[in-house]
Amino acid sequence: MFLGADCFVALRLRLTPTLATVIGVFILLTTVTIVVIEFRSSQNIIRSLGSDFIWTSMQGLSLEFDGRGMDVEDQALFIASSIEAGTVLLEDKQNIALFIYGALAGTVQTSSIWVIDQNGRTVGVEQGDSDGVMTPNFGRVEDTAFLLETFKFAQSTKDPFWTEPVFFASKGQSYFVHAVPILEGDKTIGLVLSTVSLRRVSEIADEMSDEYLTVFMIDDEALLAHPNMKDALPNLSSKRLFPSINDVSDPFLANYKSLEKLPAEELGLEENFELYFGTDASGQERFLVIRHPLEGEFSTIPIGAHFDAAVLVQPYEQMLRSSYLAVAILLVALVCAILLARWIARPVRRAASGARHVAALELEAVQTLPASNIRELNDLASGFNSMVGVLNAFVRYVPRSLVRRILSEGSDVSAPAERQLAVLFTDIAGFTSISEKMSAVETAEFINQHLTIVGGAIERHGGTIDKYIGDSVMAFWGAPEQSEHPEKHALAAANAITLAIRADNKAREDKGLPPVRIRIGLHVGPLVVGDIGAPGRVNYTVIGDTVNIASRLESMGRDVDPSADVVILASREVIGKLDMPDISVESIGNRTVKGKLEPVEVVRVSV
Structure with missing residues (x-):
């Protein structure tokens, strides 16, 4: 065969x-x-x-x-x-x-x-x-x-x-x-x-045997495993699958049925044990034990062992x-085993901790796994580190909240759907005049620092950053995580942006730099949100009239109060019946926005 x-x-x-x-x-x-x-x-x-x-x-x-x-x-x-x-x-x-x-x-x-x-x-x-x-x-x-x-x-x-x-x-x-x-x-x-x-099987029995203990598997007189099985194998055939106990060089086992059978139950053993006592050819006393498997156990073959009686009868x-020596050896062995297990398991524990952070998309908390001399652990470390690197690059281009939803629910969460969303636009007033005094590198650093302030406030209040347009930011609330009142979170983010910009302007003033003035527009309404684009390249974005109105409100801020450090204009739909004591609202009347036939009631939000 x-x-x-x-x-x-x-x-x-x-x-x-x-x-x-x-x-x-x-x-x-x-x-x-x-x-x-x-x-x-x-x-x-x-x-x-x-x-x-x-x-x-x-x-x-x-x-x-x-x-x-x-x-x-x-x-x-x-x-x-x-x-x-x-x-x-x-x-x-x-x-x-x-x-x-x-x-x-x-x-x-x-x-x-x-x-x-x-x-x-x-x-x-x-x-x-x-x-x-x-x-x-x-x-x-x-x-x-x-x-x-x-x-x-x-x-x-x-x-x-x-x-x-x-x-x-x-x-x-x-x-x-x-x-x-x-x-x-x-x-x-x-x-x-x-x-x-x-x-x-006999090699396993040999591994478990020593000079005092001989382990075997037996079924009546048929021997299925024994340390000395090798010499009996040539005599096997299709009609004689197993050697008998007489075919191996173990006289004590061969004559076990003639040994004195001890009352196993009187010694506290279960009824599936057989216990024998006798003397081997050298005159040494030995015990022989056979354990029959219980119903439901994996093996159906009795396992036996015979051993020197001196194991049990020393003074x-x-x-x-x-016993004192045994305890010392036990403690040393356990300490060594624990140290070894901890050494091997340490990178696995670090990987498990890192996996939990990855699942929560807390990539900044993930530690790089070190290389290991054990091949599997080294492969684990290499693959894990590569995965974290890819995810770090991935979340720079995709909204973090969307990535969390994809990781937990699968890619279907980004299919286009209509929802009630709040949209926020920000823009720096007079950016052209500010940038004229900077080099290209300084301009890039300025924009990155500004977008970090604005984007941080948006993300802290559960917003999804749709895109950066030069020095402008577009964000929305209510997707991918649904919200009953997305406008409330959008207002809170606008509030946080205002406070952050004022704190930054204070620092700029201390450095002798001009303040940064921004305009913010807010609107809430129905939008289609999801993956929009060709099959080979899509964006998770929103489309609909609500976006246009929010953008027009942001642009309108330049005419309302050109000298203010922050101008927040929102539609009456955003304010609604919200109770936010840390802000004040002033109606500036109905305004016609480009692209809309009906006027929009505009309010100015002050922090």
């Missing part, structure tokens, strides 16, 4: 397995140390603490095996989901192979991952049992009977499943196979098969002395 190729890919560390491995080593060291020390006690201590030790150890072993199995499932499901979503095409074998490389890098317990289409064409990557070298494979499936049976079951269930263990003659091993159907609607168009060999005084 499996096709070989001479292709070697160097493994590179990734964030998740690196973090999990390092922290796991620290935790494992502390756990094993505490277990070994804590239970080196007398037989009396065994009665009181033995059951806790056995239950915790076996539970930990079960969780470790289950975790490895769930990782296999998760990686296969990710590949299948990516194909279904179109992220990678089923026909694109090279891209699928790259996906599989990534999956295998994070699940070293997986022997191989295969993607198979409904015509039997395959692409897969095998991970060498001993050297971890990944080898890509392309071709057709040899074991068509197994594939047809698996496909047939996949079409009926549509859900991921583990097949019955299968023997692959080309590899001379039995495998556990996990299948994830690849669906196109209700049709199964392919499979993602993840295989885990007996050798791989009480030794336990106390060793």
Whole structure:
């Protein structure tokens, strides 16, 4: 079934397995140390603490095996989901192979991952049992009977499943196979098969074993995992999928049924535990524990371990002395683990904090992420910094409130629609005479400083700046954020502009510079607001008669009071019934504005 190729890919560390491995080593060291020390006690201590030790150890072993199995499932499901979503095409074998490389890098317990289409064409990557070298494979499936049976079951269930263990003659091993159907609607168009060999499972058992502890998986007398499994593998076949307990060099396990069976329930263990006690060939006393899985657990295979009885029967005084050492090691390990985790997680936390600021469009509060020696973190920092740079450029040309709405609700918020909006125009009176005394650079600096004052006041009161026209500003209220009384916010902004201009004029006077005089026009009424323009270039803007009236009112200010530092003219519709005690209103009568047949009642607003 499996096709070989001479292709070697160097493994590179990734964030998740690196973090999990390092922290796991620290935790494992502390756990094993505490277990070994804590239970080196007398037989009396065994009665009181033995059951806790056995239950915790076996539970930990079960969780470790289950975790490895769930990782296999998760990686296969990710590949299948990516194909279904179109992220990678089923026909694109090279891209699928790259996906599989990534999956295998994070699940070293997986022997191989295969993607198979409904015509039997395959692409897969095998991970060498001993050297971890990944080898890509392309071709057709040899074991068509197994594939047809698996496909047939996949079409009926549509859900991921583990097949019955299968023997692959080309590899001379039995495998556990996990299948994830690849669906196109209700049709199964392919499979993602993840295989885990007996050798791989036994390597996991070997990782969890040491000179005192031997971990295994057993089903009656069939052995599914054992540190010494390697010597028994050549005797397997399609009719004999698993070796027996007599096929590995473990005499104590081979004779476990003849050992003394201890009453597990009397020792405080649950009924799914079997506990044996006996002597090995060297005359050393050992315990053997088998834990049968409970209903609903991930694994359905019993997990066992046998260990030196000395782990539990050392003198009480030794336990106390060793306990102090264990606590010290535990503290050191935890401190190291915490420091390491914080070191690795620091840029992630900074990225999360920055993402919150980005979501709120508080780009000035976002800190640049530093480079990292870990590839994923370095890619995260580079991509995040680039994103913030693009957004900083983006919000300079698009209203910030619109960007917030697009980020939260999508691009449909900018579709043209009619709303009741308030429009404000500002202009510097006598700008030509002022600019004549300045150089081009000085003129640009003057305009930028003035627009910063005006634009800041507008944005603080929820306005959307439509455009800058030389020294003039056009802004509106009521879009993209809707407002029941947009004219109230527009008046507040005009008030703030007045105070800001007067404060700036005071500073200019102290520097011996002439004051800046501005005119402001305000009107409220129906407008069309949204993206206006050709498909390749649009502006978020407003169109309608209300804009023209506001512009004419601003121009009218030059005739009302030419010497005033600020002249605010608004239509009667803007003032309405608003109650704003910090401003005074003076009617200057009906005025005819250009482009309007009917006169507009104009009022002057004073701050």
